[in-house]
Amino acid sequence: MKLVKSRLFVNSGKLAPYIFISPFIISFLVFGLYPMGYSITMSFWKWTAGGPQEFRGFDNFVKLLTSDPYFKLSLWNSFVLMIFGSGLQHLFAIPLAIILDDKSIKGRDFFKLTFFLPYITSVVSIVLIFSQLYDENYGWLNYIIVNVLGQDKVRWVTESVPIKTSISIMLNWQFIGWNTLIYLAGLQSIDESLYEAAEIDGATKIQQVFSITLPLLKPVIFFTLTLSIIGGFQIFEQPFVLLGGYEKMGGPGNAGLTSAFYLMATGFSYGRYGKASAIAWLMFIVVIVMNILHKKIVHSDE
Helix, strand or coil: CHHHHHHHHHHHHHHHHHHHHHHHHHHHHHHHHHHHHHHHHHHCEECECCCCCEECCCHHHHHHHHCCHHHHHHHHHHHHHHHHHHHCHHHHHHHHHHHHCCCCCCCHHHHHHHHHHHHHCCHHHHHHHHHHHCCCCCCHHHHHHHHHCCCCCCCCCCCHHHHHHHHHHHHHHHHHHHHHHHHHHHHCCCCHHHHHHHHHCCCCHHHHHHHHHHHHCHHHHHHHHHHHHHHHCCCCHHHHHHCCHHHHCCCHHHCCCCHHHHHHHHHHHCCEHHHHHHHHHHHHHHHHHHHHHHHHHHCCCC
């Protein structure tokens, strides 16, 4: 009897960890893996809201890649915004993190909080504020451009290039602080004795940055750039709110029509769920390929 109890105790001890993590596993299977599998199935069908389902094989994918002008345009828009809206953040975030890493600076905690606040601010609130700044006739930006700089006013939300610029500015403002704090955490893991040795050898601050900081920060840079690539192809809320929702489809010339925007419009505005699922999986493939190329570039010298 004691032997049976001891075996039960041992078995229950082995099962305990799985019992504790079971809520996550169940929720992932129900709300993660199952929808993913279902969307793969839908991508091979003509699946519309309230209409009959018809198996089409790879027809949805072929049409998106060959004859759908909106999909190609949305990929291009997403790529441009990924470069200037997501990628450009790091050129500001790394220097800011290096400056904040200097312990002689007073009020470092205040600046950390200030830089992080845009990240936790509602996207809708951010877009509404920036839409006032971008107003063609009464916005502060055009007031400065016309009355201070003496230039013609910019049509921020009615022309192709300004639309991309306006979205990129919002993205940079929102996420620079987030990346700054990630880089700051990476900087604090670098051994200070390396800087002391370099200083003794006569290295300047700039030389220390390029010889010590950036090489040792490479894993963090790879991580943040990976997130930026993924985030760049998930841009939806900013152009959706700024440019008038599904009816405007990214504004004049569809300049703000990103891949995520087109996916949402196809699925939830036009009710073409099969096509929307195909868009989602093509976006997934594009992001995977770009991250593989990114990894090869970053680790090319190793």
